[in-house]
Amino acid sequence: MAGASTKSLDLAKPFAKPDTQRAAWRVWLDQRVDAWMTSPGFYRWAIGNPLTRWVTRRRAAQLFDIMAGFVHSQVLLACVRLQLFEQLRVQPMPLDELAKACQMSAPAMQRLLHSAVSLRLLESRGPQMYGLGPLGAPVAADPGLRLMIEHNAVLFDDMRDPLALLRDQVQPHMQAYWPYMEGDSTQGWEAAQVARYSELMATSQRFVVEEMLATYDFNGHQRVLDVGGGQGGWVGALAQHAPHLQLMLFDLPPVAALAQARMQQLGVDKRVSTHGGSFISDPLPPGADLVTLVRVAHDHPDAVVKALLAKICQALPRGGRLLLAEPMAQSPGEPPMVGDPYFHFYLLAMGSGRLRTADELRGFMLEAGFEAVDQLSNPMPLHTRMLLGRKS
Helix, strand or coil: CCCCCCCCCCCCCCCCCCCCCCCHHHHHHHHHHHHHHCCHHHHHHHHHCHHHHHHHHHHHHHHHHHHHHHHHHHHHHHHHHCCHHHHHHHCCEEHHHHHHHCCCCHHHHHHHHHHHHHCCCEEECCCCEEEECCCCHHHHHCHHHHHHHHHHHHHHHHCCCHHHHHCCCCCCHHHHHCHHHHCCCCCCCCHHHHHHHHHHHHHCCHHHHHHHHHHCCCCCCCEEEEECCCCCHHHHHHHHHCCCCEEEEEECHHHHHHHHHHHHHHCCCCCEEEEECCCCCCCCCCCCCEEEEECCHHHCCHHHHHHHHHHHHHHCCCCCEEEEEECCECCCCCCCCCCHHHHHHHHHHHCCCCCCEHHHHHHHHHHHCCCEEEEECCCCCCCCEEEEEECC
16 A cells, blocks of 8 residues: 555656667677676686686675675664764774673674774774774764764665565655655644754755855855755855855745754854745745755755746846755766665655756756756765856
8 A cells, every 4th residue: 555645756867868779789789798697607707717807806795785785884873873983083992891881792892893894984993992994983073974874764764675665555754754745834843843854954964065165156146045945054154154145044934943043053143034935835035146955956846846946047136046056866978876876765765856967957947047057066976966057
């Protein structure tokens, strides 16, 4: 039986054009290669040939990593829940002290620590002594990252039976976590629920904020409107980064109220005004020469995104710009994007939106009325990629 809050998911455009036919010779070659690589004797030949052995070993290791990925993520989650990264940030600790602090037997603790060492989350610093590893240090330094890792437990629970999720036979817990997925009405929202997801969005935005500040020059603007700005993590950082700017934040009323309080805490409330409303049904505040849309579009279906982009374009003056930043899917000809599977299934569990390519979003923006759309080069496209649209 389908979930109670089933939503229609949009179908992405295929990589190839509808009239593109794969050449007959290529179809024949693909079939021959598939048959060869799946034949019983292929592995024996490949592992025995010095020229192909390294490729076979590498692919076997990659496949094992995929198979063991869930265990790896649970090791990370266990370390976060035990606060191991925070403890070891202060100083390395011996096994017996860690076991006592985590209320765990020494043998069990040792298995977790050895697993974390193999994943480079921790390092062995001597006999039975452990410290932070190169992949554990960022987790220790960033509370938002730890919060997001803890939040992923909700997604893991929804993906316990991936086929049931794909066939819409379960009610995902993720949909209940994000209250706005039920529509743009805020009636019935609980304050704790709003604060929970707003805090997650704000604290997990640090990497995106740093990339946007490093990538785009805001000196040419006077007033910036952030649509769907949540608790104001991005707007607050931008206000401190560019003291000449006047800023506006637009989000649903309960969220905008949290953002206003946050701006007061940061001491930028004189330059940042917050506006409560729904970008689906309400007009946007006027007066901005730059609109930012940060990690918003991928949460919503195509029709909502297209309508929002058109509304933004209409609200901008001549020469106004839109800076859109969010994770984007692999486009044809691009190398594989390591984050694609995560975001595809995360948005499936949410029941709305999808991961789009930069080309798709560029097409949406041109259709909405922007004259030109350029992709900006940023240092870490895993977290976000950016498109800049200009109104003629």
